[in-house]
Amino acid sequence: MPRIGWYGLGSMGLAMASNLQKQLVRKATQSLIYNNRTMARGDALKALGGTPESSFPNVVAQCGIIFTMVSNDAVLQQLISSALSSGHSLQNKIFVDCSTVHPETVRTTAAKLQEQEADFLAAPVFGGNPIAVDGKLVFAIGGPGRAREVVKPLIQDVMGRKVIDCGEDATRASLLKIAGNIVTVNMMEAVGEAQVFAERTGLGTGPMEELIGEAFGPVAGGYSKRLTTGAYAPPLDSRPGFGVSLAIKDAKHAFTMARDHKVELPGLKVSLDNMEAAREYAGECLDSSSMYGVLRQKAGLEFWNERSRKGNA
Ligand SMILES: NC(=O)c1ccc[n+]([C@@H]2O[C@H](COP(=O)([O-])OP(=O)(O)OC[C@H]3O[C@@H](n4cnc5c(N)ncnc54)[C@H](OP(=O)(O)O)[C@@H]3O)[C@@H](O)[C@H]2O)c1
DSSP states (O other): OEEEEEESSSTTTHHHHHHHHHHHHHHTOOOOOOOOOOOOOOGGHHHOOEEOOOHHHHHHOOOOOEEOOOHHHHHHHHHHHHHSSSSSHHHHHHEEEOOOOHHHHHHHHHHHHHTOOEEEEOOOOOOOHHOOOOOOOOEBBBBBBHHHHHHHHHHBBBTEEEEEEOOSOOHHHHHHHHHHHHHHHHHHHHHHHHHHHHHHHOOOOHHHHHEEEEEEEOHHHHHHHHHTTSTOOEEEEEEEEBBBBHHHHHHHHHHHHHHHHTTTOHHHHHHHHHHHHHHHHOOOOBBBBGHHHHHHHHTSSSSTTTOOOOOOO
């Protein structure tokens, strides 16, 4: 097994990299080499035996398999450009991107890497931070077969509970992720609407949450908890579970694909408008479920609830 590298230690990346590093320790193989824009985010990974490295091209130079887990398409493109222009050979290296990016970004990235005889796998994930911590994410994976077979054992029962194989065409994995997020964002909107309805009618958020968890499953129940625990608007010095701008990016990717294929997404449009209104009102430090705050305002309540932060000061 070649040495493994990692870039991206955000809400998802740190949990995923930690599980991978623990597996490398169990297998008594060489440690994960990591880099992140904010290196201090890696302290917990270092404590598990991970090896910090000061730049992404240096990670690439030392590793045969390089995972990335970053916010958006522009960050991924910038990282790959830095690797391509580093002067180090990329021959036979496997790049595995777990971020949610547009299929076109996947296509161009894979093509650029192929020119230097490197493989690119799109391996986006389903599930939030607590599921990442438990190593129970669902992965979609697409790209060259040899690379997929090398990488799958690093995912299955290490970072994920299930790997959905999308075949040779990496763009299909990214397409599946974007399609999945249509469900995610609509479900957050639905749970938010039901919880505002429950509060305003006097039913109460407690019984509503019990029902959502029991009748609609743990994912919907988890979205309800983001509202009732105030996690939709966390303290300003914290990192949201799934940042509102990331979900806005995902919804916009879905709309560009939908437009090209003459598909309408009216539910997603409502959710997107409410997420954008939430960000306009309360800033960047919001979870994707923060459309709830806007639904509260429309029902004559404050954006904030009793357990969220109370403003932007
Ligand atoms: N959170 C979820 O529930 C969830 C679930 C499934 C998929 N996703 C997707 O997974 C990806 C990562 O999500 P996340 O929640 O982990 O995001 P996050 O917490 O915002 O972390 C983003 C990562 O990208 C790095 N980064 C951001 N801007 C950068 C820049 N300009 N240059 C270099 N590095 C930069 C950050 O570095 P710093 O640490 O220095 O900020 C961090 O390592 C996203 O594509 C998201 O859509 C998220």
